[in-house]
Amino acid sequence: AQSVTQPDIHITVSEGASLELRCNYSYGATPYLFWYVQSPGQGLQLLLKYFSGDTLVQGIKGFEAEFKRSQSSFNLRKPSVHWSDAAEYFCAVGAWTGGFKTIFGAGTRLFVKA
Amino acid sequence: SQTIHQWPATLVQPVGSPLSLECTVEGTSNPNLYWYRQAAGRGLQLLFYSVGIGQISSEVPQNLSASRPQDRQFILSSKKLLLSDSGFYLCAWDQDQDEKLFFGSGTQLSVL
Numbered sequence: 089a090q091s092v093t094q095p096d097i098h099i100t101v102s103e104g105a106s107l108e109l110r111c112n113y114s115y116g117a118t119p120y121l122f123w124y125v126q127s128p129g130q131g132l133q134l135l136l137k138y139f140s141g142d143t144l145v146q147g148i149k150g151f152e153a154e155f156k157r158s159q160s161s162f163n164l165r166k167p168s169v170h171w172s173d174a175a176e177y178f179c180a181v182g183a184w185t186g187g188f189k190t191i192f193g194a195g196t197r198l199f200v201k202a
Numbered sequence: 203s204q205t206i207h208q209w210p211a212t213l214v215q216p217v218g219s220p221l222s223l224e225c226t227v228e229g230t231s232n233p234n235l236y237w238y239r240q241a242a243g244r245g246l247q248l249l250f251y252s253v254g255i256g257q258i259s260s261e262v263p264q265n266l267s268a269s270r271p272q273d274r275q276f277i278l279s280s281k282k283l284l285l286s287d288s289g290f291y292l293c294a295w296d297q298d299q300d301e302k303l304f305f306g307s308g309t310q311l312s313v314l
Contacts (some may be wrong), residue, residue, distance in 0.1 A: 094245075120301050129206075131292055131305030132246075141303075178245065187234065187253050188301050194245035 090115045090181050092193035101201040109164040109196050111179030118163050120182040121162040122190070123153055126177045135177075138162065143170040149173070204229035208293045208306030215313055221280040222265075223309050225293030228274065233295040235276040236303070237268055240290040252276060288313045 091114040094157040101107050113119065120139045136147025136161045143155040162179060168182050182190040208225045215221060227233050234253050238246040246275040248261045250268035258268050265284050269277045276293060 122302065124303075129308065129310070130301070131294075131307050133305070134302045137302055180302055187251065187259075188296065188298075189248070189251070190301075190303055191248070192238075192246040 089096060090119060090183060090189075090191045092179050092181050092191055094177075094179050094193035094196050096184050096196045097194070098197040100201060102201045103171050107164075107166045107169045107173070109173070109177050109179075109198070111162045111164065111193060112160050113179070113181045114160065115183065117182055117183075118146075118157070120188075121153075121155060122180040122182065123147065123151065123162075123164045124178045124180060125149075125175050126178065126195075132178060135164070157180060169198075169199045169200055171202060174198055204233055204295075204304065206293060206304055206306045208294055208309060210309060211307065212310045213312070215283050215311065217285055217313055221278070221283050221287070221311070223278040223291055223293075223311075225276045225278075225306055226278075227245075227295050230295070230297060232273060235270065236294040236296075237266075237276065237278050238292040238294060240292060240308075246292065250278070253313055257300070264298045283313045285313050287311065 093112045122137050123135040126132045135151050136145045138145045145153050151166050176195045178195045179193040180190050205228045236251045237249040240246050252258050252270045266280050291309045294303045296303050
């Protein structure tokens with residue numbers, strides 16, 4: 089069965105500092121991998137998606153993620169965090185199993201210090 | 203362009219009362235539709251998905267039901283709410299062959 093683990097419930101970084109949010113997945117083959125962002129009281133917005141090709145994926149808002157098959161990881165990074173990046177970030181795994189199903193991790197809440 | 207509407211944004215209901223949350227999608231046809239629930243401090247749990255009118259799949263046994271009376275309308279219901287039904291409910295859609303989800307703005311349901 090597919091599963092997604094985000095080991096950090098919350099992370100605090102200073103504005104301008106670099107960011108890395110961890111994500112590990114469990115799946116028999118290479119799944120589709122996603123990062124979504126959720127601002128308070130809002131729905132989720134897709135940051136980036138990976139399925140095949142270059143293992144370093146560029147997304148919106150200056151985010152990128154790197155797929156590492158050997159570690160079953162898909163960590164999200166940003167070189168310089170802005171205060172507006174404070175939000176909840178969800179890693180997700182998806183696969184075609186009689187329709188496309190997406191399984192989400194528990195999320196990591198990002199706090200940004202001025 | 204496609205848009206997804208979800209209402210109401212906030213709802214406070216007493217235990218034992220009925221529930222009806224509505225979601226509609228515009229600008230596309232035959233979307234796949236989903237209901238997720240996000241409990242406080244937890245991730246998203248897939249409740250229901252639908253690949254077509256009248257076709258509903260339930261992911262977890264619970265006090266809720268879903269219906270799809272029209273192609274772009276997805277309704278989440280309950281006959282009698284429980285305290286444990288409180289949470290943030292999100293409707294989402296995607297299109298066949300396109301794996302990314304588009305989410306509504308959510309409904310915060312508080313059952314008291």
